[in-house]
Amino acid sequence: MELYGVKVPKSAALLVWIALWEFVGRFELLLLFPPFSEVVMALPEVIGTPSFLEAARITLLSYLGGLGLAVVVGIALGLLMGLVRRADQILNMWVNIFLSAPLSALVPVIMILFGMGMPTVIATVFMFAVWIIALDTRAGVVHTSQSLLEMGTSFGASRTQQLKLILLSALPEILAGIRLGVVRGVKGVVIGQLLVSIIGVGALFSLYSQNFLMAHFWALILILFAFALGLAELINRLEERVEYYAGNRA
Amino acid sequence: MPADQTAHSPVAGVTSRWISAVSDVPAIWKILSLAILFAAWEIGGRTNFNWAFPTFLETMAALWEMIADGSMGAAYLRTLEPLVIGLVISLVIGVSAGVAMGLRKDAEWLTLPIFITMQAAPMAALIPLITFVYGIGLTSKVLAVVMLSMPVIAINSYKAVRNVPQSLVHMCHSFMGSRRQQILTVILPAASPMMFAGIRLGIAEGFSGVVLAELLITPTGIGDLITFNRSIAKFPHMYAAIFSIVALAVITVSLLHRLEVTLFRPEKRGA
Amino acid sequence: MTMTHPIPDPEDAAPVASAIIEVEGIHKIYNGAVTALENIHLEFNRGELTSLLGPSGCGKTTLLKILAGLLKPTSGEVRVNGKPVTGPGPERAFVFQDFALMPWATVLRNASYGLELQGVGKREREDRARHYVAEVGLAGFEDKYPHELSGGMRQRVGLARALAVNADVLMMDEPFSAVDEQTRRKFQEDLIRLREIEQKTFILVTHSIEEAVYLSDRIVLLSPRPGRVSQIVTPNIDRHGDPEAIRRNPEYLDLIDDIWAGLRDYVE
Numbered sequence A: 001m002e003l004y005g006v007k008v009p010k011s012a013a014l015l016v017w018i019a020l021w022e023f024v025g026r027f028e029l030l031l032l033f034p035p036f037s038e039v040v041m042a043l044p045e046v047i048g049t050p051s052f053l054e055a056a057r058i059t060l061l062s063y064l065g066g067l068g069l070a071v072v073v074g075i076a077l078g079l080l081m082g083l084v085r086r087a088d089q090i091l092n093m094w095v096n097i098f099l100s101a102p103l104s105a106l107v108p109v110i111m112i113l114f115g116m117g118m119p120t121v122i123a124t125v126f127m128f129a130v131w132i133i134a135l136d137t138r139a140g141v142v143h144t145s146q147s148l149l150e151m152g153t154s155f156g157a158s159r160t161q162q163l164k165l166i167l168l169s170a171l172p173e174i175l176a177g178i179r180l181g182v183v184r185g186v187k188g189v190v191i192g193q194l195l196v197s198i199i200g201v202g203a204l205f206s207l208y209s210q211n212f213l214m215a216h217f218w219a220l221i222l223i224l225f226a227f228a229l230g231l232a233e234l235i236n237r238l239e240e241r242v243e244y245y246a247g248n249r250a
Numbered sequence B: 001m002p003a004d005q006t007a008h009s010p011v012a013g014v015t016s017r018w019i020s021a022v023s024d025v026p027a028i029w030k031i032l033s034l035a036i037l038f039a040a041w042e043i044g045g046r047t048n049f050n051w052a053f054p055t056f057l058e059t060m061a062a063l064w065e066m067i068a069d070g071s072m073g074a075a076y077l078r079t080l081e082p083l084v085i086g087l088v089i090s091l092v093i094g095v096s097a098g099v100a101m102g103l104r105k106d107a108e109w110l111t112l113p114i115f116i117t118m119q120a121a122p123m124a125a126l127i128p129l130i131t132f133v134y135g136i137g138l139t140s141k142v143l144a145v146v147m148l149s150m151p152v153i154a155i156n157s158y159k160a161v162r163n164v165p166q167s168l169v170h171m172c173h174s175f176m177g178s179r180r181q182q183i184l185t186v187i188l189p190a191a192s193p194m195m196f197a198g199i200r201l202g203i204a205e206g207f208s209g210v211v212l213a214e215l216l217i218t219p220t221g222i223g224d225l226i227t228f229n230r231s232i233a234k235f236p237h238m239y240a241a242i243f244s245i246v247a248l249a250v251i252t253v254s255l256l257h258r259l260e261v262t263l264f265r266p267e268k269r270g271a
Numbered sequence C: 001m002t003m004t005h006p007i008p009d010p011e012d013a014a015p016v017a018s019a020i021i022e023v024e025g026i027h028k029i030y031n032g033a034v035t036a037l038e039n040i041h042l043e044f045n046r047g048e049l050t051s052l053l054g055p056s057g058c059g060k061t062t063l064l065k066i067l068a069g070l071l072k073p074t075s076g077e078v079r080v081n082g083k084p085v086t087g088p089g090p091e092r093a094f095v096f097q098d099f100a101l102m103p104w105a106t107v108l109r110n111a112s113y114g115l116e117l118q119g120v121g122k123r124e125r126e127d128r129a130r131h132y133v134a135e136v137g138l139a140g141f142e143d144k145y146p147h148e149l150s151g152g153m154r155q156r157v158g159l160a161r162a163l164a165v166n167a168d169v170l171m172m173d174e175p176f177s178a179v180d181e182q183t184r185r186k187f188q189e190d191l192i193r194l195r196e197i198e199q200k201t202f203i204l205v206t207h208s209i210e211e212a213v214y215l216s217d218r219i220v221l222l223s224p225r226p227g228r229v230s231q232i233v234t235p236n237i238d239r240h241g242d243p244e245a246i247r248r249n250p251e252y253l254d255l256i257d258d259i260w261a262g263l264r265d266y267v268e
Helices: A012-026 A036-048 A050-083 A085-100 A103-114 A118-142 A146-154 A159-196 A200-210 A214-249 B003-007 B013-024 B027-046 B056-068 B071-103 B105-120 B123-134 B138-162 B166-174 B179-216 B221-231 B235-268 C060-068 C107-111 C113-117 C122-135 C151-164 C181-197 C209-215 C250-266
Strands: C019-030 C034-045 C049-053 C075-080 C092-095 C169-173 C201-206 C218-223 C228-233
Touching: A012 A036, A012 B105, A036 A050, A036 A214, A050 A085, A050 A118, A050 A159, A050 A200, A085 A118, A085 B027, A085 B235, A103 A118, A103 A159, A103 B179, A103 B221, A103 B235, A118 A159, A146 A159, A159 A200, A159 A214, A159 B123, A159 B179, A200 A214, A200 B123, A214 B105, A214 B123, B027 B056, B056 B071, B056 B235, B071 B105, B071 B138, B071 B179, B071 B221, B071 B235, B105 B138, B123 B138, B123 B179, B138 B179, B166 B179, B166 C092, B179 B221, B179 B235, B179 C113, B221 B235, C019 C060, C019 C201, C034 C060, C034 C201, C034 C228, C049 C060, C049 C209, C060 C092, C060 C169, C060 C201, C092 C151, C107 C113, C107 C122, C107 C151, C113 C122, C113 C151, C122 C151, C151 C169, C151 C181, C181 C209, C201 C209, C209 C250, C218 C250, C228 C250
Parallel strands: C049 C201, C049 C218, C092 C169, C169 C201
Antiparallel strands: C019 C034, C019 C075, C218 C228
16 A cells, blocks of 8 residues: 555554554553553463463364364365266265354364364364365366366376376365365364363463453464464465466466 | 456355355255265264264254254244344444455555454454453354454455456446446446355354354353253254254355355356 | 558548547556557547557557546647547547456446446436447347357447447457457458448557458557557558458458568567
8 A cells, every 4th residue: 555655565554453452452442452562471471381382282283183184184085076976966065064064063062072182173173174175176176177188198198197187287276275274274273172171272261261361361362363374374375386387277 | 468367267266166066966966965974874873882972863853852842943042143133243344344445445455454364363262352351141242253254254345346357447437437336336236246255154154153152152042052951961952953053054055155146147157 | 650651542632631539749658667658649530440550568458548548648648629638538438358348237238338327317328228239230139138148249239338428439449359250250341331320430459450451541550569659551442332342352462461561570
C-alpha cells in the first residue's frame, strides 16, 4: 500500500495491530487482552519452565508422528483413488465427508479408543491432515496430462516408469495438499491436547487459567501461532521451488 | 499477449476440485459406499476389540431412542442457538470485511494479515482463554463459533472480489459505469459464486466451533449428550450423538452445495 | 518515424477526410522502465476502418486502450472531436478480446448493458439491444446465456453491446483472436456488410496481416520494443460485391506480401 506516495511495507500493519493491542491492554478496555508488552515479558517465563518443555516435546512428537502418518497414508490413498476407478467411487464420498465434518466431535471417540495420552493426539493430527492430502493427491493424479502419459507409452515406458511420471506430474498438487495438511495438523494437535486436557499444552492452559495468568496464556498462544505460521511459510518456500514446472504444465 | 490471460483460472483451485469430484459419482456408488462402511462398523463392533466400541445397529437404536424421547431435539435446540448467532455474526462481518479488503487497498493492507493469521493459526487455542474471560455462558460459545468460521468467510470473500475478471471491470469502465455501478452490477455478481463457497466452508467450520465449545467450555446441548453418556458408559448413546452432529453438518453442507450449483450453474462454465 | 505510402492512394486527391481522433506525441512507459509506446502521432479519419497491426509486444493494444481512455499515457495527448481524452466517453465503444460478457446475464441484458449504465429505461434499452442483436445475426438467442453460445457468437454479443450505445467510434481489440478460423472469416465478411449499414469509425487491433488488409481502409504498422509507428499503408481494395472475391484479388495478395516483407525483420 502507498500512503502519501510513500510505500508502506506489509509488515507495518502488524505493528499497528500490536500498538492497538498494547493500548487496549494498558487502558483495560477489553478484559481479553492484557498489554502486549506484558505478554512478551511472560514469554521467557513460559519457555523456561519444565512443564513447557514437556508440552513442547509432546506437541512436536505427536505432531510429527501424526503428520508423517497422514502424508504417507494420504498420498497412498490419493494414488489409489486416482488410479483405480472402483476405489475412487467407494472412497471419494467418505474423504469428502471427513473433509467438511466437525472432526472435533470424533475426538471423544479417539480418546476412548486410544486413551488419554499421546496416541490420541497423534490420531487427532492424522485425522485432521490426511483427507486433504488424499484429495489433492487424487486431483493431481487425475489431472495428469493425457498426452504426457501417451508420450510415456509411445516411448515404451514400463509400468513403474509410468507411475513415476504420474507422481512427478502430480507433485505440485501433492505439495499443495501437504501444505494444507500441515496447517490442519497444527489445529489438530492443539484441539487434541485441549480435549485430552491433562497433557501437553492442554495441561498448561488449564494451569494458567486456574492461576489467572493471562499474560502467560497469551504467550503460549503466541508461540503456538508462530509455530503454525512458521510451518506454513516453510512449506510455501518449498512449494515455490516446484512451482516453476507447475506453471509450465497449463 | 493472450496466452497468460487464459492460463490462470480465477476460481479457488482445491475447493472447486473436490466439489466437482464428488458430484461425478453416481448415487448407487454412494449408497454402496455407505453400506460398506456401516457394515465394517457393525463387524468391528461385534468383534469386541474394544469394550467401548458399540456396533452400528446398537448406535442406530440409541439414536432412535434419543430422537423418540425428545432428548435429541432438546439438545439440538440448545446447540443451534450459539451456532446460528455465531454464523450470522461471521457472515455479516466476514463478508463485509472481505469485500472491503477486495475493493480497498488500505483495508486490505490493514486487515488482511489478521485474517490470514486467523485462518492459518489454531484458533481453538483461544477457546480456554475466552472461557476464562467471558465465563461459560452463551457469549463464549458464540465467540468460539465466530473465531472459527469468520476467517474463511472473510478470506474467500476477499479472494472472490479480487478474482473478478479485470476485463469485466474494464468493460464497465469503458461504458462509463460509475464506481458504484461497477461494484453493484459487475464486481458483486461476479464474486458471488466464490463468496457463497466461502460461506459454505465457514458454516462447516462453525459446526466444528460449536462442537468444540460444547466439549471444552461447558457441556450443553449435543456436547452434553456426548460427555454425559460417556461418563455413564452408555457408549451407543455417545456414538449416536456424535454420529448425529457429524451427519447434520455433512448434510447441511451438501445441501448448501446443491443450492450453490443450482444458483450459479451458468457461471460454472465461465464465459 | 517513417511514413511511406507504397501504394498510390486515389483518395489523396479528394478533400482531406476529417480526423475524428488525433493522437499527439503519446509515450507510454510501464513501471518507469518498460517503454511500450514511443512518440506516437496519428490521426483516425471519420468513417474509416483503421487497423493497428504489428507483432506481439508492439503496444497495439496499449495504444487502443489509451484511445479508449482505459489507460493513461505517460505523456502526450489524445483528442476526440477536438476534445482531450481523460477517460472513456460516450462517443467511443470498446469490443474486448475476451468478450467481457457477464456470465450471469442473458444475451439481451449483456447487449443492453451499456445503455443500462447510461440510465436508459428497461423497455427502451431492450428494444434497442434487440435491434442490434438481430443486426449482428443473433436473433432468437436473446434469452440465452453466454455459456450456451460459441466463441464467435459471444463476440457478436460484444459487438452488439458496443453498437447499442450508438458511439461514433468502435474500438475492437483483437476481436477475432479467440475464435476459430472459419468463424473468423465469416465474422470478417459480416463486418464488411455491417460497415455498409452503420456509418461508424472503426479502429481494429490485430496481429493478422490478412485480416488487416481484408478489412481496412488504412493500416498502421507498429514495430515492437519500443512500440513505434513504422509505416502507414492504405489498401485500395474494392469491397463491394462478393466478399470472398477480395481474398483472390491480386492487390489484396500483393499487399499481404509487402507488409510481411516489412514486418519479418521484427519477428525473432
